[in-house]
Amino acid sequence: MRITLEDVEYRYQANTPFEHLALYDVNLSIDSGSYTAIIGHTGSGKSTLLQHLNALLKPTKGRIIIGDRTIEAGRKEKQLRSIRQKVGIVFQFPEHQLFDETVEKDICFGPMNFGVSEADAKVLARKAIQHVGLAEDILEKSPFDLSGGQMRRVAIAGVLAMEPDVLVLDEPTAGLDPRGRKEIMDMFYDLHKKRGISTILVTHSMEDAAKYADEIVIMHQGSVFKKGSPQEIFSDPVQLLELGLDVPDTVRFQLKLQKELGIRFDKPCLNIDDLAIEIDKAMKRGNR
Amino acid sequence: MRKKLVSLENIKFKYEGQKNFALNDVSFDIYEGEWLAIVGHNGSGKSTLAKLLNGLQFAQTGTITVNDKVLTEETVWDVRRQIGMVFQNPDNQFVGTTVQDDVAFGLENVGVPQEVMVERVQNALSKVKMSKFLNQEPHHLSGGQKQRIAIAGVVALQPNIIILDEATSMLDPRGREEVLETVRELMQEKALTVISITHDLEEAAKADRIIVMNKGQLYREGTPRDIFKMEKELIELGLDIPFSIKLSKALQKNGVAIDYGHLTEEELVKDLCELHSKM
Numbered sequence: 001m002r003i004t005l006e007d008v009e010y011r012y013q014a015n016t017p018f019e020h021l022a023l024y025d026v027n028l029s030i031d032s033g034s035y036t037a038i039i040g041h042t043g044s045g046k047s048t049l050l051q052h053l054n055a056l057l058k059p060t061k062g063r064i065i066i067g068d069r070t071i072e073a074g075r076k077e078k079q080l081r082s083i084r085q086k087v088g089i090v091f092q093f094p095e096h097q098l099f100d101e102t103v104e105k106d107i108c109f110g111p112m113n114f115g116v117s118e119a120d121a122k123v124l125a126r127k128a129i130q131h132v133g134l135a136e137d138i139l140e141k142s143p144f145d146l147s148g149g150q151m152r153r154v155a156i157a158g159v160l161a162m163e164p165d166v167l168v169l170d171e172p173t174a175g176l177d178p179r180g181r182k183e184i185m186d187m188f189y190d191l192h193k194k195r196g197i198s199t200i201l202v203t204h205s206m207e208d209a210a211k212y213a214d215e216i217v218i219m220h221q222g223s224v225f226k227k228g229s230p231q232e233i234f235s236d237p238v239q240l241l242e243l244g245l246d247v248p249d250t251v252r253f254q255l256k257l258q259k260e261l262g263i264r265f266d267k268p269c270l271n272i273d274d275l276a277i278e279i280d281k282a283m284k285r286g287n288r
Numbered sequence: 289m290r291k292k293l294v295s296l297e298n299i300k301f302k303y304e305g306q307k308n309f310a311l312n313d314v315s316f317d318i319y320e321g322e323w324l325a326i327v328g329h330n331g332s333g334k335s336t337l338a339k340l341l342n343g344l345q346f347a348q349t350g351t352i353t354v355n356d357k358v359l360t361e362e363t364v365w366d367v368r369r370q371i372g373m374v375f376q377n378p379d380n381q382f383v384g385t386t387v388q389d390d391v392a393f394g395l396e397n398v399g400v401p402q403e404v405m406v407e408r409v410q411n412a413l414s415k416v417k418m419s420k421f422l423n424q425e426p427h428h429l430s431g432g433q434k435q436r437i438a439i440a441g442v443v444a445l446q447p448n449i450i451i452l453d454e455a456t457s458m459l460d461p462r463g464r465e466e467v468l469e470t471v472r473e474l475m476q477e478k479a480l481t482v483i484s485i486t487h488d489l490e491e492a493a494k495a496d497r498i499i500v501m502n503k504g505q506l507y508r509e510g511t512p513r514d515i516f517k518m519e520k521e522l523i524e525l526g527l528d529i530p531f532s533i534k535l536s537k538a539l540q541k542n543g544v545a546i547d548y549g550h551l552t553e554e555e556l557v558k559d560l561c562e563l564h565s566k567m
Contacts (some may be wrong), residue, residue: 278559
Protein backbone atom coordinates (compact mmCIF):
# COMPACT_ATOMS: atom_id res chain seq x y z
CA MET A 1 0.00 0.00 0.00
CA ARG A 2 1.41 3.30 -1.10
CA ILE A 3 1.39 6.36 1.14
CA THR A 4 1.78 9.81 -0.38
CA LEU A 5 2.03 13.11 1.44
CA GLU A 6 1.33 16.26 -0.59
CA ASP A 7 2.20 19.71 0.75
CA VAL A 8 1.51 18.58 4.27
CA GLU A 9 1.56 21.12 7.07
CA TYR A 10 0.77 20.50 10.71
CA ARG A 11 0.32 23.11 13.41
CA TYR A 12 -0.17 22.08 17.02
CA GLN A 13 -2.89 24.07 18.79
CA ALA A 14 -3.57 26.19 15.73
CA ASN A 15 -5.09 29.63 16.33
CA THR A 16 -4.07 29.75 19.97
CA PRO A 17 -1.14 31.56 21.62
CA PHE A 18 0.53 28.13 21.85
CA GLU A 19 0.46 27.52 18.11
CA HIS A 20 3.50 25.64 16.93
CA LEU A 21 4.39 24.76 13.36
CA ALA A 22 5.67 21.18 13.49
CA LEU A 23 5.59 20.24 9.79
CA TYR A 24 5.49 22.24 6.58
CA ASP A 25 5.82 21.58 2.85
CA VAL A 26 6.21 17.87 3.36
CA ASN A 27 6.09 16.01 0.06
CA LEU A 28 6.91 12.37 0.31
CA SER A 29 5.93 9.15 -1.32
CA ILE A 30 6.45 5.79 0.31
CA ASP A 31 6.08 2.91 -2.12
CA SER A 32 4.35 -0.33 -1.45
CA GLY A 33 6.78 -2.97 -0.19
CA SER A 34 9.63 -0.52 0.48
CA TYR A 35 11.75 -0.13 3.60
CA THR A 36 12.17 3.52 4.53
CA ALA A 37 14.15 4.96 7.43
CA ILE A 38 13.26 8.39 8.78
CA ILE A 39 16.06 10.16 10.61
CA GLY A 40 16.40 13.59 12.16
CA HIS A 41 17.04 14.91 15.62
CA THR A 42 14.62 15.69 18.45
CA GLY A 43 12.15 18.31 17.30
CA SER A 44 12.68 17.71 13.58
CA GLY A 45 9.08 16.58 13.11
CA LYS A 46 9.65 12.80 12.88
CA SER A 47 7.09 11.87 15.52
CA THR A 48 4.49 14.29 14.16
CA LEU A 49 5.06 12.89 10.69
CA LEU A 50 4.62 9.28 11.76
CA GLN A 51 1.31 10.02 13.46
CA HIS A 52 0.00 11.23 10.09
CA LEU A 53 0.73 7.88 8.49
CA ASN A 54 -2.35 6.29 10.01
CA ALA A 55 -4.39 9.46 10.49
CA LEU A 56 -3.87 9.79 14.24
CA LEU A 57 -3.12 13.38 13.29
CA LYS A 58 -4.70 15.08 10.31
CA PRO A 59 -2.81 17.72 8.37
CA THR A 60 -3.72 21.38 8.89
CA LYS A 61 -2.88 21.87 5.19
CA GLY A 62 -2.32 19.54 2.26
CA ARG A 63 -3.36 15.90 1.90
CA ILE A 64 -2.27 12.38 2.62
CA ILE A 65 -3.19 9.50 0.38
CA ILE A 66 -3.09 6.19 2.22
CA GLY A 67 -3.89 3.37 -0.23
CA ASP A 68 -7.29 4.27 -1.68
CA ARG A 69 -8.14 6.82 1.03
CA THR A 70 -7.38 10.52 0.96
CA ILE A 71 -7.13 12.50 4.16
CA GLU A 72 -7.57 16.13 3.31
CA ALA A 73 -6.95 19.12 5.57
CA GLY A 74 -10.11 20.73 6.86
CA ARG A 75 -12.38 17.83 5.94
CA LYS A 76 -14.14 15.68 8.47
CA GLU A 77 -13.07 12.06 8.03
CA LYS A 78 -15.10 9.04 8.96
CA GLN A 79 -14.27 5.35 9.17
CA LEU A 80 -10.59 5.79 9.93
CA ARG A 81 -10.60 2.35 11.49
CA SER A 82 -9.69 0.57 8.26
CA ILE A 83 -6.64 2.82 7.88
CA ARG A 84 -5.51 2.02 11.40
CA GLN A 85 -5.83 -1.67 10.73
CA LYS A 86 -3.77 -1.45 7.54
CA VAL A 87 -1.09 0.83 8.98
CA GLY A 88 0.19 -0.57 12.28
CA ILE A 89 2.33 1.64 14.47
CA VAL A 90 4.74 0.21 17.02
CA PHE A 91 5.32 3.14 19.36
CA GLN A 92 8.36 3.63 21.57
CA PHE A 93 8.30 1.33 24.56
CA PRO A 94 5.15 -0.43 23.30
CA GLU A 95 5.19 -2.73 26.35
CA HIS A 96 3.83 0.18 28.38
CA GLN A 97 0.56 -0.38 26.55
CA LEU A 98 0.09 -3.99 27.63
CA PHE A 99 -2.94 -4.23 29.87
CA ASP A 100 -4.82 -7.53 29.75
CA GLU A 101 -4.76 -10.59 32.02
CA THR A 102 -3.07 -12.91 29.56
CA VAL A 103 -0.78 -12.47 26.59
CA GLU A 104 -3.40 -14.09 24.36
CA LYS A 105 -6.16 -11.67 25.39
CA ASP A 106 -3.81 -8.76 24.97
CA ILE A 107 -2.86 -9.75 21.44
CA CYS A 108 -6.48 -10.56 20.50
CA PHE A 109 -7.67 -7.12 21.61
CA GLY A 110 -6.53 -5.36 18.43
CA PRO A 111 -8.00 -7.72 15.82
CA MET A 112 -11.28 -8.08 17.79
CA ASN A 113 -11.52 -4.33 17.94
CA PHE A 114 -11.47 -4.38 14.15
CA GLY A 115 -14.33 -6.90 14.05
CA VAL A 116 -12.48 -10.25 13.89
CA SER A 117 -14.23 -13.07 15.80
CA GLU A 118 -12.63 -14.37 18.98
CA ALA A 119 -11.79 -17.72 17.40
CA ASP A 120 -10.09 -16.07 14.43
CA ALA A 121 -8.28 -13.60 16.68
CA LYS A 122 -6.82 -16.53 18.62
CA VAL A 123 -5.47 -18.01 15.40
CA LEU A 124 -3.91 -14.64 14.55
CA ALA A 125 -2.43 -14.41 18.05
CA ARG A 126 -0.80 -17.81 17.63
CA LYS A 127 0.73 -16.77 14.32
CA ALA A 128 1.90 -13.42 15.67
CA ILE A 129 3.59 -14.96 18.67
CA GLN A 130 5.56 -17.24 16.35
CA HIS A 131 6.59 -14.28 14.20
CA VAL A 132 8.15 -12.53 17.16
CA GLY A 133 10.06 -15.66 18.12
CA LEU A 134 8.25 -16.66 21.31
CA ALA A 135 6.92 -20.09 22.28
CA GLU A 136 3.14 -20.63 22.25
CA ASP A 137 2.94 -21.46 25.95
CA ILE A 138 3.56 -17.80 26.69
CA LEU A 139 0.00 -17.05 25.51
CA GLU A 140 -1.42 -18.29 28.81
CA LYS A 141 0.85 -16.14 30.96
CA SER A 142 0.24 -12.69 32.34
CA PRO A 143 2.18 -10.15 30.26
CA PHE A 144 3.39 -8.61 33.52
CA ASP A 145 5.28 -11.76 34.54
CA LEU A 146 7.52 -11.56 31.48
CA SER A 147 10.98 -10.07 31.08
CA GLY A 148 11.40 -6.68 29.43
CA GLY A 149 12.49 -8.20 26.12
CA GLN A 150 9.56 -10.64 26.09
CA MET A 151 7.09 -7.87 26.89
CA ARG A 152 8.41 -5.86 23.97
CA ARG A 153 7.86 -8.84 21.65
CA VAL A 154 4.34 -9.45 22.93
CA ALA A 155 3.47 -5.80 22.33
CA ILE A 156 4.84 -6.07 18.79
CA ALA A 157 2.85 -9.29 18.26
CA GLY A 158 -0.27 -7.28 19.16
CA VAL A 159 0.39 -4.99 16.19
CA LEU A 160 1.31 -7.85 13.83
CA ALA A 161 -1.91 -9.72 14.70
CA MET A 162 -3.85 -6.98 12.93
CA GLU A 163 -2.07 -8.10 9.76
CA PRO A 164 -1.12 -4.60 8.66
CA ASP A 165 0.17 -3.85 5.14
CA VAL A 166 2.37 -1.11 6.49
CA LEU A 167 4.37 -1.25 9.68
CA VAL A 168 5.62 1.97 11.26
CA LEU A 169 8.33 1.47 13.89
CA ASP A 170 9.29 4.26 16.27
CA GLU A 171 12.66 3.41 17.85
CA PRO A 172 11.56 -0.21 18.30
CA THR A 173 14.73 -1.37 20.05
CA ALA A 174 15.27 1.43 22.60
CA GLY A 175 16.37 0.00 25.94
CA LEU A 176 17.08 -3.52 24.67
CA ASP A 177 20.43 -5.26 25.02
CA PRO A 178 22.55 -5.67 21.88
CA ARG A 179 21.32 -9.18 21.12
CA GLY A 180 17.67 -8.25 21.65
CA ARG A 181 18.17 -5.27 19.39
CA LYS A 182 19.61 -7.33 16.57
CA GLU A 183 16.99 -10.07 16.90
CA ILE A 184 14.10 -7.61 16.75
CA MET A 185 15.56 -5.69 13.79
CA ASP A 186 16.24 -8.93 11.91
CA MET A 187 12.71 -10.11 12.63
CA PHE A 188 11.19 -6.93 11.13
CA TYR A 189 13.45 -7.25 8.12
CA ASP A 190 12.38 -10.84 7.66
CA LEU A 191 8.69 -9.88 7.80
CA HIS A 192 9.39 -7.13 5.31
CA LYS A 193 11.09 -9.54 2.87
CA LYS A 194 8.85 -12.58 3.27
CA ARG A 195 5.49 -10.90 3.55
CA GLY A 196 6.19 -7.73 1.62
CA ILE A 197 5.18 -5.49 4.50
CA SER A 198 6.11 -1.87 3.80
CA THR A 199 8.26 -0.81 6.69
CA ILE A 200 8.91 2.69 7.96
CA LEU A 201 11.56 2.91 10.65
CA VAL A 202 12.05 6.04 12.76
CA THR A 203 15.48 5.75 14.33
CA HIS A 204 18.51 7.47 15.85
CA SER A 205 20.66 4.54 14.79
CA MET A 206 22.42 5.39 11.56
CA GLU A 207 23.79 1.83 11.52
CA ASP A 208 20.27 0.43 11.37
CA ALA A 209 19.16 2.99 8.78
CA ALA A 210 22.15 2.10 6.59
CA LYS A 211 21.79 -1.65 7.08
CA TYR A 212 18.09 -2.21 6.55
CA ALA A 213 16.55 0.66 4.58
CA ASP A 214 16.29 1.03 0.78
CA GLU A 215 15.62 4.68 1.24
CA ILE A 216 16.43 7.22 3.94
CA VAL A 217 14.45 10.41 4.58
CA ILE A 218 16.13 13.16 6.59
CA MET A 219 13.75 15.42 8.47
CA HIS A 220 15.06 18.81 9.50
CA GLN A 221 13.17 21.64 11.22
CA GLY A 222 9.78 20.32 10.19
CA SER A 223 10.42 19.49 6.57
CA VAL A 224 12.08 16.88 4.35
CA PHE A 225 15.70 17.91 3.98
CA LYS A 226 16.92 15.09 1.78
CA LYS A 227 15.84 11.70 0.52
CA GLY A 228 17.88 8.95 -1.09
CA SER A 229 19.51 5.54 -0.84
CA PRO A 230 21.89 4.97 2.11
CA GLN A 231 24.82 5.33 -0.32
CA GLU A 232 23.52 8.69 -1.55
CA ILE A 233 22.65 9.99 1.90
CA PHE A 234 25.98 9.09 3.50
CA SER A 235 28.12 10.22 0.57
CA ASP A 236 28.07 13.73 2.07
CA PRO A 237 28.72 13.02 5.76
CA VAL A 238 30.00 16.52 6.52
CA GLN A 239 26.65 18.01 5.61
CA LEU A 240 24.87 15.61 7.98
CA LEU A 241 27.23 16.39 10.82
CA GLU A 242 26.69 20.11 10.28
CA LEU A 243 22.96 19.53 10.61
CA GLY A 244 23.64 18.01 14.01
CA LEU A 245 22.95 14.49 12.76
CA ASP A 246 25.13 11.48 13.12
CA VAL A 247 26.59 9.17 10.49
CA PRO A 248 27.31 5.43 10.79
CA ASP A 249 30.44 4.50 12.78
CA THR A 250 32.06 3.27 9.59
CA VAL A 251 31.54 6.57 7.76
CA ARG A 252 32.71 8.60 10.74
CA PHE A 253 35.86 6.49 10.84
CA GLN A 254 36.46 7.10 7.12
CA LEU A 255 36.28 10.84 7.77
CA LYS A 256 38.84 10.52 10.57
CA LEU A 257 41.24 8.59 8.36
CA GLN A 258 40.87 11.06 5.52
CA LYS A 259 41.76 13.84 7.90
CA GLU A 260 44.61 12.12 9.75
CA LEU A 261 46.20 10.11 6.95
CA GLY A 262 45.16 12.15 3.96
CA ILE A 263 43.89 9.03 2.18
CA ARG A 264 40.87 9.14 -0.12
CA PHE A 265 37.91 6.80 -0.27
CA ASP A 266 35.82 6.32 -3.39
CA LYS A 267 32.56 5.70 -1.55
CA PRO A 268 31.00 5.65 1.88
CA CYS A 269 31.37 2.22 3.52
CA LEU A 270 28.24 1.07 5.29
CA ASN A 271 29.57 -2.04 7.01
CA ILE A 272 32.74 -3.06 8.78
CA ASP A 273 33.92 -5.69 6.31
CA ASP A 274 33.54 -3.30 3.43
CA LEU A 275 35.42 -0.63 5.38
CA ALA A 276 38.31 -3.01 6.13
CA ILE A 277 38.65 -3.81 2.42
CA GLU A 278 38.58 -0.14 1.43
CA ILE A 279 41.13 0.83 4.09
CA ASP A 280 43.43 -1.90 2.83
CA LYS A 281 43.06 -0.64 -0.76
CA ALA A 282 43.51 3.00 0.18
CA MET A 283 46.65 2.26 2.21
CA LYS A 284 48.21 0.32 -0.65
CA ARG A 285 47.29 3.06 -3.10
CA GLY A 286 49.02 5.54 -0.83
CA ASN A 287 52.19 3.46 -1.25
CA ARG A 288 52.49 4.02 -4.96
CA MET B 289 45.52 1.44 48.05
CA ARG B 290 42.24 2.77 46.74
CA LYS B 291 39.50 3.21 49.28
CA LYS B 292 36.52 0.89 49.17
CA LEU B 293 33.45 3.09 49.02
CA VAL B 294 30.78 0.45 48.56
CA SER B 295 30.89 -3.27 49.33
CA LEU B 296 28.35 -5.87 48.36
CA GLU B 297 28.63 -9.20 50.16
CA ASN B 298 26.70 -12.30 49.13
CA ILE B 299 23.64 -10.38 48.00
CA LYS B 300 20.57 -12.45 47.20
CA PHE B 301 17.36 -10.85 46.03
CA LYS B 302 14.11 -12.22 44.66
CA TYR B 303 11.09 -10.17 43.54
CA GLU B 304 7.80 -11.14 45.12
CA GLY B 305 6.07 -13.98 43.29
CA GLN B 306 9.10 -14.79 41.09
CA LYS B 307 10.70 -18.21 40.95
CA ASN B 308 14.27 -17.16 40.24
CA PHE B 309 16.59 -14.90 42.15
CA ALA B 310 17.09 -11.58 40.35
CA LEU B 311 20.45 -11.45 42.12
CA ASN B 312 22.05 -14.64 43.29
CA ASP B 313 25.01 -14.38 45.63
CA VAL B 314 26.60 -11.25 44.23
CA SER B 315 29.71 -9.78 45.87
CA PHE B 316 31.93 -6.95 44.67
CA ASP B 317 33.48 -3.65 45.76
CA ILE B 318 33.29 -0.18 44.31
CA TYR B 319 36.29 2.11 44.82
CA GLU B 320 36.35 5.80 45.45
CA GLY B 321 36.77 7.93 42.35
CA GLU B 322 36.31 5.20 39.76
CA TRP B 323 33.94 4.95 36.81
CA LEU B 324 32.43 1.50 37.03
CA ALA B 325 30.33 0.22 34.13
CA ILE B 326 27.88 -2.58 34.83
CA VAL B 327 26.80 -4.40 31.68
CA GLY B 328 24.60 -7.44 31.07
CA HIS B 329 21.61 -8.63 29.04
CA ASN B 330 18.04 -7.51 29.80
CA GLY B 331 17.02 -9.25 33.00
CA SER B 332 20.59 -9.96 34.14
CA GLY B 333 20.04 -8.10 37.40
CA LYS B 334 21.74 -4.78 36.57
CA SER B 335 18.85 -2.52 37.43
CA THR B 336 18.01 -4.55 40.53
CA LEU B 337 21.54 -3.80 41.69
CA ALA B 338 20.90 -0.08 41.32
CA LYS B 339 17.66 -0.33 43.31
CA LEU B 340 19.44 -2.17 46.12
CA LEU B 341 22.33 0.30 46.24
CA ASN B 342 19.91 3.14 46.77
CA GLY B 343 17.71 1.27 49.24
CA LEU B 344 14.68 1.20 46.95
CA GLN B 345 14.65 -2.55 47.61
CA PHE B 346 16.37 -4.58 50.32
CA ALA B 347 18.21 -7.84 49.78
CA GLN B 348 16.87 -10.99 51.42
CA THR B 349 20.37 -12.01 52.45
CA GLY B 350 23.78 -10.38 52.34
CA THR B 351 24.97 -6.89 53.26
CA ILE B 352 25.68 -3.67 51.43
CA THR B 353 28.09 -1.24 53.07
CA VAL B 354 28.32 2.36 51.87
CA ASN B 355 31.10 4.49 53.32
CA ASP B 356 31.51 2.10 56.29
CA LYS B 357 27.81 2.19 57.05
CA VAL B 358 25.68 -0.94 56.60
CA LEU B 359 22.64 -0.14 54.47
CA THR B 360 19.45 -0.90 56.44
CA GLU B 361 16.00 0.62 56.71
CA GLU B 362 17.41 2.82 59.49
CA THR B 363 20.43 4.10 57.56
CA VAL B 364 18.76 4.37 54.16
CA TRP B 365 18.17 8.13 54.40
CA ASP B 366 21.83 8.77 55.16
CA VAL B 367 22.92 6.52 52.35
CA ARG B 368 20.56 8.14 49.86
CA ARG B 369 22.15 11.49 50.54
CA GLN B 370 25.42 10.05 49.33
CA ILE B 371 24.06 8.36 46.23
CA GLY B 372 22.29 10.19 43.43
CA MET B 373 20.44 8.34 40.70
CA VAL B 374 19.67 9.30 37.14
CA PHE B 375 17.09 7.07 35.46
CA GLN B 376 16.41 6.06 31.89
CA ASN B 377 13.44 8.14 30.78
CA PRO B 378 14.01 11.91 30.73
CA ASP B 379 10.27 12.56 30.83
CA ASN B 380 9.62 10.47 33.93
CA GLN B 381 12.01 12.29 36.21
CA PHE B 382 11.07 15.89 35.58
CA VAL B 383 9.02 17.03 38.58
CA GLY B 384 9.24 20.84 38.48
CA THR B 385 7.39 23.18 36.14
CA THR B 386 10.61 25.04 35.34
CA VAL B 387 14.22 24.00 35.17
CA GLN B 388 15.19 25.71 38.42
CA ASP B 389 12.18 24.35 40.32
CA ASP B 390 13.10 20.90 39.17
CA VAL B 391 16.66 21.17 40.45
CA ALA B 392 15.43 22.71 43.72
CA PHE B 393 12.99 19.87 44.37
CA GLY B 394 15.52 17.51 45.94
CA LEU B 395 16.99 20.31 48.06
CA GLU B 396 13.56 21.25 49.40
CA ASN B 397 13.02 17.64 50.36
CA VAL B 398 16.08 17.59 52.57
CA GLY B 399 15.31 21.00 54.12
CA VAL B 400 18.08 23.15 52.65
CA PRO B 401 17.56 26.85 53.57
CA GLN B 402 16.38 29.18 50.79
CA GLU B 403 19.62 31.22 50.37
CA VAL B 404 21.77 28.11 50.14
CA MET B 405 19.26 26.55 47.80
CA VAL B 406 19.38 29.40 45.28
CA GLU B 407 23.13 29.23 45.18
CA ARG B 408 23.32 25.47 44.87
CA VAL B 409 20.73 25.40 42.09
CA GLN B 410 22.65 27.98 40.09
CA ASN B 411 25.93 26.22 40.69
CA ALA B 412 24.57 22.86 39.69
CA LEU B 413 23.01 24.27 36.52
CA SER B 414 26.21 25.98 35.51
CA LYS B 415 28.07 22.68 36.01
CA VAL B 416 25.82 20.98 33.48
CA LYS B 417 25.89 24.07 31.24
CA MET B 418 22.19 24.78 31.54
CA SER B 419 22.30 28.14 33.36
CA LYS B 420 20.60 29.89 30.49
CA PHE B 421 17.54 27.70 30.89
CA LEU B 422 16.64 28.62 34.48
CA ASN B 423 13.00 29.49 33.80
CA GLN B 424 12.37 27.27 30.82
CA GLU B 425 9.65 24.67 30.89
CA PRO B 426 10.69 21.04 30.39
CA HIS B 427 8.85 20.47 27.11
CA HIS B 428 11.11 22.97 25.35
CA LEU B 429 14.16 20.86 26.13
CA SER B 430 15.75 17.99 24.24
CA GLY B 431 16.19 14.59 25.88
CA GLY B 432 19.88 15.27 26.48
CA GLN B 433 19.10 18.62 28.10
CA LYS B 434 16.48 17.03 30.34
CA GLN B 435 18.96 14.40 31.48
CA ARG B 436 21.50 17.13 32.22
CA ILE B 437 18.86 18.85 34.39
CA ALA B 438 18.31 15.54 36.17
CA ILE B 439 22.06 15.36 36.76
CA ALA B 440 22.04 18.94 38.10
CA GLY B 441 19.27 17.89 40.51
CA VAL B 442 21.51 15.10 41.73
CA VAL B 443 24.67 17.21 41.87
CA ALA B 444 22.91 19.94 43.91
CA LEU B 445 22.50 17.36 46.67
CA GLN B 446 26.29 16.90 46.70
CA PRO B 447 26.45 13.11 46.65
CA ASN B 448 29.65 11.03 46.59
CA ILE B 449 28.28 8.57 44.11
CA ILE B 450 26.18 8.93 40.97
CA ILE B 451 24.36 5.94 39.54
CA LEU B 452 23.37 6.23 35.89
CA ASP B 453 20.67 3.61 35.28
CA GLU B 454 20.66 3.42 31.47
CA ALA B 455 20.51 7.20 31.61
CA THR B 456 21.51 7.67 27.99
CA SER B 457 19.60 4.83 26.34
CA MET B 458 16.71 6.99 25.14
CA LEU B 459 18.89 9.77 23.77
CA ASP B 460 20.21 10.36 20.27
CA PRO B 461 23.99 9.95 19.81
CA ARG B 462 24.64 13.63 20.36
CA GLY B 463 22.51 13.81 23.50
CA ARG B 464 24.29 10.71 24.78
CA GLU B 465 27.73 12.27 24.30
CA GLU B 466 26.53 15.53 25.93
CA VAL B 467 25.39 13.69 29.04
CA LEU B 468 28.46 11.47 29.35
CA GLU B 469 30.81 14.42 28.84
CA THR B 470 28.96 16.33 31.59
CA VAL B 471 29.33 13.43 34.00
CA ARG B 472 33.02 12.98 33.11
CA GLU B 473 33.74 16.64 33.88
CA LEU B 474 31.83 16.50 37.17
CA MET B 475 33.69 13.39 38.14
CA GLN B 476 37.04 15.15 37.70
CA GLU B 477 35.96 18.29 39.51
CA LYS B 478 34.13 16.80 42.44
CA ALA B 479 35.96 13.51 42.87
CA LEU B 480 32.73 11.64 42.26
CA THR B 481 32.37 7.90 41.91
CA VAL B 482 30.25 6.89 38.93
CA ILE B 483 28.36 3.64 38.52
CA SER B 484 26.94 3.38 35.04
CA ILE B 485 24.47 0.65 34.19
CA THR B 486 24.49 0.49 30.43
CA HIS B 487 24.02 -1.41 27.18
CA ASP B 488 26.34 0.98 25.42
CA LEU B 489 29.59 -0.91 24.95
CA GLU B 490 31.36 2.15 23.54
CA GLU B 491 30.67 3.90 26.82
CA ALA B 492 31.77 0.88 28.86
CA ALA B 493 35.06 0.82 26.90
CA LYS B 494 35.88 4.20 28.45
CA ALA B 495 35.16 3.10 32.03
CA ASP B 496 37.90 2.30 34.56
CA ARG B 497 36.40 -1.07 35.29
CA ILE B 498 33.58 -3.24 33.96
CA ILE B 499 31.37 -5.75 35.72
CA VAL B 500 29.53 -8.20 33.50
CA MET B 501 26.29 -9.55 34.94
CA ASN B 502 24.64 -12.70 33.65
CA LYS B 503 21.42 -14.29 34.91
CA GLY B 504 21.60 -12.60 38.29
CA GLN B 505 25.24 -13.43 38.90
CA LEU B 506 28.50 -11.60 38.55
CA TYR B 507 30.00 -13.21 35.48
CA ARG B 508 33.30 -11.35 35.21
CA GLU B 509 34.99 -8.18 36.37
CA GLY B 510 38.02 -6.46 34.94
CA THR B 511 39.40 -3.55 32.96
CA PRO B 512 37.80 -2.83 29.59
CA ARG B 513 40.86 -4.36 27.93
CA ASP B 514 40.40 -7.64 29.83
CA ILE B 515 36.66 -7.75 29.37
CA PHE B 516 36.65 -7.11 25.63
CA LYS B 517 39.19 -9.89 25.11
CA MET B 518 36.34 -12.32 25.70
CA GLU B 519 34.69 -11.13 22.48
CA LYS B 520 32.76 -14.24 21.48
CA GLU B 521 31.77 -14.96 25.03
CA LEU B 522 30.34 -11.46 25.33
CA ILE B 523 28.27 -11.90 22.21
CA GLU B 524 26.97 -15.21 23.54
CA LEU B 525 25.93 -13.34 26.69
CA GLY B 526 23.76 -11.07 24.53
CA LEU B 527 26.29 -8.23 24.55
CA ASP B 528 28.54 -6.76 21.92
CA ILE B 529 32.07 -5.42 21.44
CA PRO B 530 33.15 -1.86 20.54
CA PHE B 531 33.37 -0.76 16.92
CA SER B 532 37.15 -0.23 17.03
CA ILE B 533 37.76 -3.84 18.10
CA LYS B 534 35.48 -5.19 15.38
CA LEU B 535 37.23 -3.06 12.79
CA SER B 536 40.77 -3.99 13.83
CA LYS B 537 39.74 -7.63 13.61
CA ALA B 538 38.33 -7.15 10.13
CA LEU B 539 41.50 -5.32 9.08
CA GLN B 540 43.68 -8.18 10.28
CA LYS B 541 41.52 -10.60 8.34
CA ASN B 542 42.20 -8.53 5.24
CA GLY B 543 45.92 -8.76 5.82
CA VAL B 544 46.50 -5.25 7.16
CA ALA B 545 49.46 -5.64 9.51
CA ILE B 546 48.19 -4.12 12.73
CA ASP B 547 47.63 -5.29 16.27
CA TYR B 548 44.27 -6.23 17.45
CA GLY B 549 42.03 -5.17 20.34
CA HIS B 550 41.89 -1.37 20.01
CA LEU B 551 39.57 -0.03 22.69
CA THR B 552 39.11 3.36 21.11
CA GLU B 553 39.05 4.68 17.57
CA GLU B 554 41.91 7.02 18.44
CA GLU B 555 44.20 4.05 19.22
CA LEU B 556 43.28 2.45 15.92
CA VAL B 557 43.79 5.64 13.90
CA LYS B 558 47.20 6.05 15.54
CA ASP B 559 48.28 2.52 14.57
CA LEU B 560 47.04 3.00 11.03
CA CYS B 561 48.97 6.29 10.83
CA GLU B 562 52.19 4.56 11.85
CA LEU B 563 51.64 1.78 9.38
CA HIS B 564 50.83 4.26 6.63
CA SER B 565 54.00 6.26 7.24
CA LYS B 566 56.09 3.07 6.91
CA MET B 567 54.53 2.06 3.61
